[in-house]
Amino acid sequence: QNGKIVNAAKSVSIPDNAIVIDLQGKSIYPSFIDLYSDFGIEKPERSTRRGRSPQYDPTRTGYYWNDHIMPEINAVEKFKFDNKKAEELRAAGFGAVNTHLQDGVARGTGTLVTLNSAGNDNDRILAHKSSQHFSFSRSIAKDQSYPSSVMGSMALLRQMYYDAEWYSKGNTKTKDLALEALIANRGLVSIFESKDKLNTIRAYKVGKLFNINYVILAGGYEYEKIAEVKATNASFILPVNFPDAYDVSNPYQAAYVTLADMRRWNQAPTNPKIFAENNIPFSLTTHDLKSPKDFMPNLLKAIEHGLDKTKALEALTTVPAKTLGKANEIGSLTKGSHANFLITSGDIFEKETIIYENWVQGNLNVINDKDQKDIRGEYNLMVAGKTFQLSIKGESGKPSAEIKQDTLTHKATLGYSKNWIDLSFTAEEETYRMTGIVPTTSDNFAGRLILPNGNESTFNATKTGPLEEKEKEEKEAKTLEVVPVTFPNLAFGNTTKPRQETLLFKNATVWTGEDVGILTETDVLIQNGKISRIGKNLSASNAKVIDGTGKHLTAGIIDEHSHIALSSVNEGGHNNSAEVTMEDVVDPDDIGIYRALAGGVTMAQLLHGSANPIGGRSAIIKLKWGENANNLLMSNAPKFIKFALGENVKQSNWGATETVRFPQTRMGVEQVFIDNFERAKNYETLKKSGKPFRYDEEMEVMVEILNGERFISCHSYVQSEINMLMKVAEQFDFTINTFTHILEGYKLADKMKEHGILGASTFSDWWGYKFEVNDAIPYNAAIMYDNGVTVGINSDDGEMIRRLNQEAAKTVKYGNVPEEEAWKMVTINPAKMLRIDNRVGSIKEGKEADIVLWNDHPLSMYA
Template identity: 60%
Template sequence: MKFKLLILGLFLSISTYAQEYFPKNDGVKTRNTNYTVFKNARIHVDPKTVIENGMFAIKEGKITAVGKSLNIPKNSIVVDLKGKEVYPSFIDLYTHFGIDKPKRPEGGNGPQYDAGREGYYWNDHIRPETDAVSQFTFDSKEAEKYYKAGFGVVNTHVPDGIIRGNGMLVALTPEVSQGDRILEERSAQYLSFDKSALSRQSYPTSIMGTTALLRQVYLDADWYAKGNAKNKDLALEALNRNKNLTQIFVTDNLLNEFRADKVGDEFGIQYVIVGSGKEYQRLDKVKASNATFIVPIKFPEAFDVEDPFLTRKLSLEEMREWNQAPANLSMLEKAHVPFTITSNSVDLEKDFRSNLSKAIEFGLSKEAALAALTTTPAKTIGQTGKIGVIKEGAWANFIITSGDYFDKETTIFENWIQGKKKVLNSMDVTDINGDYELTVNGTTYDLSISGEQTKPKAEVKLKETKIGSKLSFDNNWMNLLLSSPDTTKTEYIRLVANVPVSTETINGKAILSNGKETSFKASKIAASDKKEEDKKDSKKKEDSVHQVIPVTYPNVAYGFKTRPKQENILFKNATVWTSEEAGVLTNTDVLIKNGKIAEIGKDLKAGGAKVVDATGKHLTAGIVDEHSHIAASDINEAGHNSSAEVTMEDVVDPTDINIYRNLAGGVTTIQLLHGSANPIGGRSAILKLKWGVPADEMIFQGAAPFIKFALGENVKQSNWSGNRFPQTRMGVEQVFTDYFSQAKEYELQKKKGGDTFRKDLEMETLVEILNGKRFVSSHSYIQSEINMLMKVAEEFGFNINTFTHILEGYKVADKMKEHGVGASTFSDWWAYKYEVNDAIPYNASIMHNVGITVAINSDDSEMSRRLNQEAAKSVKYGGMSEEDAWKMVTINPAKLLHIDHLVGSIKPGKQADLVLWNEHPLSVYAIPEQTIIEGVTYFDKARDEKLREEITKERNELITQMLKEKNNGLKTQPVKIKEKQRVHCDLLEEVK
C-alpha cells in the first residue's frame, strides 16, 4: 500500500512539474523571476496611507517591498511613474462574472408541488451544493470592462435560487490559465429571496414563505448534522459544509434587507447584505443590524416633469428617491456603517465612474470610497492584507492613473493583476491639459484643454467670443482646427505640433485660412492666474449638486421629521364613549400618563400634562380592525394547501400610506391576516398603527397568537386556474382532518423527545392550535362549511375563535353560540360572488341578539378608514343601540383578539389608544382630530393640514430641480403611472 502511494505521489509531482514547465502547444512558457520596480509615484498604500514620490517592487505576482526609497535589485525592470498615481485594484463582491444566469427550461404545464430532484432537499429552490467553479468560464470581453473601471478581483456566483451555493474569488488576470486566476474556490455562500429558474416548484410564492423555508432549512441542517437522517441529503450536507464561509444575502429593497438580518439573528448568522441603495431611509436600523452592506451605485434619473398632468401622478416617494439616492453612501459613511461598492446593475464603462463621482459630489469622502472598493471588501471576504492594498506580501494588483482616480478626467493607464500588466492607455502620452495663452499670427486666444489625457477636448475664446474648435491628439501630435472669428465666413486655421514632455510651452506650425504658413505658441498660464476662474468652476460644480431633501419616517408623504414622543395629556370636558358598563359620559375629563389611561372623572388636575379642551367633542377608544390586509408586502403563501409555518409578522410594511390613512380614520389596532388561498393559512400579525416606526416596533406586544383558516371558493381555487388539492369543499374538510391528525402524531413524537426528533415549524403551529395556545380566525361564507369546521375543531378538541366574513352567520347563530365562536363581519356587503348570494345587512344584529360577540371588519384599505360609519349601519339595519354599534369596532374586536384587557375601551389602567372626534363618532361627518397610541399622537388634523402645504412646496421644489437637470442636458425618465393595488384575501403574488 505504501509503495502504491509513493508511485502516486511521484506521478502527481511529475504532473505538476509538467503543467508548469513543460512546453505547451502554444509555445514555451518562461517565468520572469526578476523584480519590477516602480518609482516616483504617488502611492495609495491603503485608503488612509499615501506615499509621495514612493517606490514599490513586485516579483512573481506579489508585492515585495513598498517605501519612500528602496534598494533596487540587480536585473530589475524599473518603471518611472513621475507625475502618476498608483491605487490598489478594486474588488467587487457581488457579480456573476463568467457565469451565465440560469434560464427556466422550456415546457411544463401548471405548477409543480414536489421536488424535481432525488437525493436533495425537499425544496428545489434550496441549492447550497451549487459550485461556482464548475460553471465558470473566463469572459475576456466582460473583463475588459472591469479593467477600464479599475477592478482586479471579483467574487462571482451562480445567481439562482434561495440558497445559491458557494461563490468563488477570481483575479481578472489577463493571459493566464483559469486555475491561476482562482484565489478562493469557495469564497462565500450566497442567499436570496428569489426562487430558482431551474425548477417550477410552486412553494414558496411569497417572501413570508421564503423566510419560513429558510428557518426550516437551518433547523433541518442542524438536525442532519447530528446524524439523525436515515437518507443522504446532498443539499443539507453542502449547507453544513458552507456554514463557515462568508454569508452574502442578496436583497432588492430595504425591507428585505431587514428581513434577511432578522433571520440571521435568529440563527446566530451575521449576513453580509447586498443592499438596495436605499439604506439612507432607515439608517438607525441599518446600523443596528451590524451588517456590512454591499451597495449598488445606481441612481435613478430625474423624471421628465414638463407635462403637469402626468407629473401629478408622480409620487413624492419616487421624487425623493431621485433626490436623495446619490447621498446614500455619504450617509452610510457618516453613520459609520461598513459598506462596499458593487458595480452590479450599472454599465461599467458608461456609468460606474460617473456615478462614483456623483456620490463624492454628494458628500462621500474619497477615503471612504477607496475603502469601499479595496480594504472593506478584502476584509469582508477574509482577504485582508492579500488584496486591496499595496503592501509587502499582497498580490500585485494595482492601477496606474494620470491623477486622482475620482476625478472624472483622470486616465487609467494600466491595470496590473497578479503582476500581469493590462495596458489600457499608453503612459507615453503627454498630459496637455491646462489653460494656455495661444498666439497665432499676432492674435491672442484663450485656450483651455481638459478631459481624459488620451481624449482631450479644447475650448477656445477670443476675448469673450467662443471660437469653434476641434482637437485631436495622437502619439503626442496635436492637431487643432480653429474656425474664423467671423461667423459669416467658412474659414479655418490649422495648428499642428509635436508636444514635448514638458507642456509649459507648445510651439508648432500654423496654416492660415489663406494658405500661408506661420508659427504659433501656446504658453501655459500659471496657477495663480486661474484662482478666480477656479472659484467660478467650483461654484458651477456646487450648483450642479441639488439640495438633498431631509429624510422623514417613513420616507414618504406625511412622514415624521423626528419621531413623535409620548406625552401626558388631559382631555377636558369631552363626551367619553367608554365602551364599558359606564356607557357614554358627558362633560368628562380623561387623563393619560406614561402611555396609559390614568383617571376618568370631572375636574381632573393636569399635573404637568398637556391640556386639550375637548368641549363639544367626543373621545373614544381607538378602532380595532379584526380583519385587515394593509401594511403588508405579501398576503398569500399559496404554494401548499397548508402554510401554518409562515407568519405575517415577516412581511409587515411600515411605509404603507394606508397606515396613515387608517389613523386618519381613527384606527389604532389591526389584525393583519394571511389571505384565503389555502385552507390552513399563515399566522397573523396584530399591529399597532405606529406610523413612522420600523416594522418590528409595530407588533402588538403581549397580543395573543392567531392563524388564518379559510373555506369556500378561494381555497378550492374556483376563481383561478390551479390543480392543487383541494378542488372541492369536501376536500377542504379532508385537509383539516389530515393535518390535525399529523399534528397529533407529531406531538406524540415530540413528547418522546430524543436527539432524533426533527422540529417542524408547520406542525409546531398546528400543535399550538390543538393545545389552545393559538387561536383560529376563519374566512367563511356558507352555513354548511361553517358547521363543518366547528365539527372538525370539536373532533380534535379545540374551538374556532372567530368566523370572519361569516355572511351566513345569521343562519347558524345558535350553533355558533353553542360552540363559543365570535363573528367578525361586513355591515352590508352581499352578492359580490356566488357564495354570498344569501348575505343580508341584518346579519350583525341577528348574531348580536343571539349573544355572539360581533365585530365589524374591513378586509379593505378603503373601508377601514370609515369603520365608524360601517358600525353605524347596524343602527339602521337591525335597530342596534348606538353604544352596541360602537362596541363592534372597539371592545368587541378587542375581545375577539384577546387584547380587551389592554385596548378597546376607556378604562383606567388600559393603554392610551384614543381618538378625539370633532362630533358624534357614528356620524358621516365625524372626523378624527387626534389619534393617539400609547400616549403618542400619530395623527393630528392640524399637523395634517400643515403637511399638505409643505408637501405641495416640496413637490414644486423637486420639480424645479428636475427641470434644471433636463435643461442642463442630463438624462430623464418618463413618468409612469403607478396605481397601488388594493389588497384583499384572494390576492396572489409570485416570488421571482
C-alpha cells in the same frame, strides 16, 4: 516580482534586473475589490414554462425538496473569463471580484478571481469557494411554485437550516446533496442579497435565529432606517446606483413623481456617508449599475455628499479583502500581496484624476497612456491661410474638438493616441483633414494637411490658453442641500418620532364602551401611555390640555381583518402555509397606516390572504406612524392564524391552469384540515417520545392550535362549510375563535354560539364580488347580535378601513342595533375576538390609551 509585491517603502533595495518606472507626481493605490459580482457567470435562462399549470414538486432527485434551494452550485464550475467585461471593470479601478450565480434563494458558493487577462484560471482564481450566497428571490430558471412571497422565502430558509442541523446529526438515511453542500460550506462567509431596507432587517432576523452573521447586500436606502440597521451589527455591501434626477418639465408626468421619489433622489447619495458616521462596516459594489463606467462618477457623488475619502478607499480594498479572509493577498500594497495596483494622476477621488494603469497580478493594463500629453485647451488653428478657433475638451485620454470661425461653429472629429493627433472638420462645405504629432516640449503642434481639393499642405495650432469656462457669478461655496429624513420618509412623515406625553382631555363626551356607557362633559387623563383617570374637573401638572368641548372621545377602532402595512399577503405555493408569519413582512411605511389613523383606527390584525385552506400566522399591530416594523407589533399579543374556506382556496376563481393543487372541491378542503391535524398529532407524539425528530415549523404551528396556544380566524362564507369547520375543530377538541366575513352567519348564529366561538367579524353591506356571497343580507350583523354572538365589523380593505365608523353605523340603519352596541362592533368586540379586551377596546382606567377624539358623533358620516 512573479506577480507579487516584494516590498513597498520609501527606501528599498532594488534588484539589478528590475525595470524602474519613474512615477514622480503620480499616485499608486491598491486595485479595487468588488464583493458582489456575477462576472464570468452566464445568467440563467428564464423558464419558458410560464403560463402553464403550477409545479408543486421538485424536478431534481437526490437534492433538497425545493428547487430554489441550490447550495450545491459552485460558481467556479460555471466560470468563464470575460475579457471585455474584465477590461470595463479594470477601467473603473477593479482588480478582483467575488463572483457567483445570482439566482435562487440558496445560490451556492462564490469564487474570488482577479481580472488578469494575461493569465489563466489557475492564476486568476484566488479561492475556488470564497463565500455562500442567499436571497429572498426565487430562481428564474425554476418553476416550483413555493415560495411565492418574501415571507415564504424566509420560512423556506428557516426550514432549510433546521433540516441541515437534523441531517448533520445523521438522523436520516436519505441522501441530500444540497444539504451536504450547505453543511460543508458552513465555514464560508454568508452573503445575503436583500436589496431593500426592510428585507435587510428580515435577513438579519433569519440569520440571528441560527447564529449566522450575514454580510448583507443593501438596497441603497438604509439611511431611512439607520438605527435598526446599526442594531444588526452586520457588515454591508452598498450599491452606488443612485436615482437619476426626475424630468418634471411636463406637469402631467410630474404629478406621478411622489415626494418619496424626490426625497430618495436627493438623499440616496448620503447612504455611504451615514453608514460611515454610524461606524457600520461596509464595502462598495458595482452591482445594479448599467455599466462599470458609472461607478466612479456615482462614488464621487457620494463623496460630494460627505463620504470620507479614506472610508471610500477602505470600502474598496481592505474591508472586502478582510471579509473574504484574504487581507494578506489583496486589498493592500503590503509585502507578499498580489501586485494589484492602480497608477493615477493624483487623488483618485477627485473628478479630474485620470487612471493611467491597472496592474493585476503584476500584469500591465493601460487605461490611459500616462506618457500622453494632455492637449485640452484653446488654440488658434492656421489652415490654408485661414484662422480658426480650436477648442479641445472632454477627457484627457479621449478628447473631443470644436471649431469656430467668427460666430459659426463647425463639427469636428478628433482622434488622439500616443501623442499622434488626427483632426478633420468641414467649413463652408469644404473638408479639411490633418494629422500630426504633439511634442512633449511645447504646447503647440503642427503637421500635414489634406486640402479639400486633395492637395497636401501644412497646418499649425498655437495654444492661446486653457479651456474657456462660461462666466459664472462668484458665489460662496455652499454645502449640497439634503432634505432631512422623516419618519417614515414619505409624504406626511413625522419630522421626529412621536413620543408619549401626559395628556388631559377636558369636557368631552366619552364613549367608554363599558357598562357606564356614554359620559358627558367628562375629563380623561393619559399618563405613560395608559388611561390614568376618568372624571370631572380633573387636573394634572405638566399635562398638555386638550379641549374636548363639543367633541366625542372614544376608544380607537380595531380592525379584526386587514391587509394594510404588509409587503406580502399570500403564500399560495402550498395548501398549508402555517410556517409563514405576517410579523415577518410588516411594512411600517405603508401610507395605509396614515389613512387608517385618519379614520380613527388605532389597531389592526394583519391577516394572511385566502390563497389556501391553512394560511399564515397573523400580526396584531398598533398603528404607530413613523415607528419601525418591530415596534408596531403589539407586545405579548395572543397568537392567531388565518384559515380559509370556499372558492378562493379551491381555486375556482384562479383561472383555467390552476387545477392541480389539492383541494379543488369543498369536500377536499375539509380533508386538508383533517389530514394536517392528524399529522400534527403524530408529530407531537414523536416529539414528546424523546426520539430524534425533524423540526417542522409548519407542524409546530398546527400543534399550537391543537393545544389552544394559537387561535383561528377563518375566512368563511357558506353555511355548510362553516358547520364543517366547527365539526372538525370539535373532532380535535378545540374551538374556532373567529369566523371572518361570515356573510351567512345569520343562518347558523345559534350553532356558532353553541360551538363557543369568540366572535363573528363581518362586513356591513359588502357582497357584490363573487357568487358564494349570493345569500348575503345587510341584516347579518344585527341577527347574529340578537342571537348573542359577539359581532365585529371589519374592512379587509385599504379603503374601507378609513370609514369603519360608518360601516358600524349601518348596523343601526339596517338592524336597529343600539348606537353604543354598534360602536362596540369596531372597538371592544374585535378586542374580545383578539383576546386583548383586558388591554384595549374601551376607555377604562388602567387600559392602554388608544383613543380617538372626534369632532362629531362617531357614527356620523360627517365625523
